[in-house]
Every structure is written in C-alpha cells, then in structure tokens.
Amino acid sequence: MIMDIQSNQSDNGVATLMIEGEIDMNTCAQVQTHLMDLFNNNSKVIIVDLSKVSYIDSFGIATLVEGLQWSHNNNTKFRLTSLTPAVKDVFNIANLQTVFEIFDSPEDALKGL
Amino acid sequence: MTESVKLTIPSDPKYLSLARKIVYHLLINHDVSKEIIPRLVLCVDEACSNIIKYGYNGCRDQPIEMTFSLAEDFFEVKIRDYGKQCDSRDIKPRPIHEVKPGGLGTYFINEIMDEVNYCTNREKGTLLTMCKNLKGELASARREIG
Known part of the structure; x- marks a missing residue:
C-alpha cells in the first residue's frame, strides 16, 4: 500500500479526510479527487488528518x-x-507553517468553530 | 573511498517510491543522520518528478538513470534523462512568499543541496548533478557533538 484515503462527512457539515501512506506525484491525484468531492458536497469544514502520512513531496504540498x-x-x-x-x-x-491552519489533533481542529 | 550505486527506473511515477526507498537505505547504511536523510531523499524524488513532468512530458516508459556516490563526508547524485532539454536559466524556484502550487520542487533542491548543476551540453536530455557535504551530518559525528 502506497496510500489509502478515507473520508467521512457528518450532518453538521464537518468532513474529515484521513490519509495514510505517501503523498507524491503518483498519489496526489487521489487526494485531489477526494478533496474536490468534499468541496462539491458543500462541506463547511474540511479537516485533513495527516497523522499517518509518512512522506510528502512538492506535488502533495501543491495539492x-x-x-x-x-x-x-x-x-x-x-x-x-x-x-x-x-x-x-x-x-x-x-515556509508554510503559517499559511495553513494546523492543529495537533482532529479534536483541536474542531474547537472554536 | 567512494562507493557508487546505479539505478535506472522508467519515467513512471509509480517507481518514485522505489527510488526513495533505495536512497534511504543507501544513506542509512552510510551512517548519515536520520535528520538529514529524508531531505536528501526528497531532493532525488523532486528531481525525478520534474524529469517525468517536464523532461518526458508525462511519458511513462523513458529511462531515468541515477548514480549515487557516497564518500566519507560527501553525497553526490547524478540523474540523467533523455527528454526535452530546458535552459537551466529557466529553471527557477517559485518565490517562497507566493503561496501557489508548482515550483516548489526546485526550491527544495536548491535549499537542501550544496551544489546543483544542470548540464545540457549533449545531444539529448539533461545531466543533473546534486552534491551534499555530509561533514557533521553523519550519525557518529552528531553523537560526538551531542
């Protein structure tokens, strides 16, 4: 397994994308497709859980x-x-630490919404 | 003594993971510190990805030839492709303050490696040479400092 993605969307508009494995030129299109689906489903909040991502390159970052x-x-x-x-x-x-909203856990990411 | 390992992969993104694993094991076996290894692996990955995207225009069956040379305090990577040549003056990392997709790979390579050279003085393709001084980056040296 190079990469696995699970997404779930709750009734309150919060969607979580859990990515496991390596995000590179070979796999970034899968991430892009899942993200696009979540945006198309009018999610209000999208949380991307990267706790099981062992590698990311510029293609993953670009996604x-x-x-x-x-x-x-x-x-x-x-x-x-x-x-x-x-x-x-x-x-x-x-130098992207301040560009994204980054949290220690999915629970923390839900705080203050 | 310098040790060299050669690796040729097809220009298919599915082989990038294999190339990364080989570079990782080479460096681990050479006692390079675990802090710097992922960065060197990233540079090889980025260089190959750029060749696939720009040199071979996404074509998946062209060769990417790599030679990894390791000396006591020196890591050199030569990557040869036979794709479209580009003027090295056109290979520009994106300005880091611009938050947009693309151009980051070249930025990573320039940030991490000590020397980067694109040679197009040949009939076809490019020879990219990247060098990293490992002085102070070996795990044993770090233990001594620590």
Whole structure:
C-alpha cells in the first residue's frame, strides 16, 4: 500500500479526510479527487488528518495548497491536523507553517468553530 | 573511498517510491543522520518528478538513470534523462512568499543541496548533478557533538 484515503462527512457539515501512506506525484491525484468531492458536497469544514502520512513531496504540498485556495473561494474552513515529523519538516522548508491552519489533533481542529 | 550505486527506473511515477526507498537505505547504511536523510531523499524524488513532468512530458516508459556516490563526508547524485532539454536559466524556484502550487520542487533542491548543476551540453536530455557535504551530518559525528 502506497496510500489509502478515507473520508467521512457528518450532518453538521464537518468532513474529515484521513490519509495514510505517501503523498507524491503518483498519489496526489487521489487526494485531489477526494478533496474536490468534499468541496462539491458543500462541506463547511474540511479537516485533513495527516497523522499517518509518512512522506510528502512538492506535488502533495501543491495539492494541499490547491485545497486551501478552493476553501477561500468556497468560504469553507480548511484545517490540517497531526502532522508527522517528516511532513512537518517539509512544511518548514517550504515556509508554510503559517499559511495553513494546523492543529495537533482532529479534536483541536474542531474547537472554536 | 567512494562507493557508487546505479539505478535506472522508467519515467513512471509509480517507481518514485522505489527510488526513495533505495536512497534511504543507501544513506542509512552510510551512517548519515536520520535528520538529514529524508531531505536528501526528497531532493532525488523532486528531481525525478520534474524529469517525468517536464523532461518526458508525462511519458511513462523513458529511462531515468541515477548514480549515487557516497564518500566519507560527501553525497553526490547524478540523474540523467533523455527528454526535452530546458535552459537551466529557466529553471527557477517559485518565490517562497507566493503561496501557489508548482515550483516548489526546485526550491527544495536548491535549499537542501550544496551544489546543483544542470548540464545540457549533449545531444539529448539533461545531466543533473546534486552534491551534499555530509561533514557533521553523519550519525557518529552528531553523537560526538551531542
């Protein structure tokens, strides 16, 4: 398994995307498709759980940046949670820590909504 | 003594994971610290992804030839492709303050590697050479400092 994605959407408009594995040029299209579905379903909040992502490259980052841009256009909250050290390091190099709303856990990401 | 390993993969994104694993194991076996290994792996991945996307225009059956050379305090990667050549002056990382998809791979390579050179002085394709000084990056050296 290179990557697995599970998404669920609750009645209150909160959708969670749980990604497991490696996000790279080979797998980023799957993430993009799932994100697009969640935006099309009019989710009010999209939480992307990265706790099981062992690797991300610039294609994965670009997909998340795209999600962020869609969220601005759709007035949706787009939040990332539980970044692994490997993912956090790539975010740091790209200087993106302050661009996204990043939380320690999905529970924290739901606070203050 | 310099040790070299050669690896050729088809220009299919599904082989990127394999290339990453090989680079990871090479560096781990060379006692490179675990802090820097993921960054070096990222550079190889980004270079190959750029070749697939721009050099081979998404074509999946073209060769990407890699040579990894490791000396005591030195890691060099040569990546040869036979795709579309581009002027190295056109290979620009995106300005980091611009939050938009694309251009990040080149930025990562330039940030992480000490030397990066694109050579198009050949009939076809490009030879990319990336070097990283490992002085202070070996796990044993870090233990001594710590």
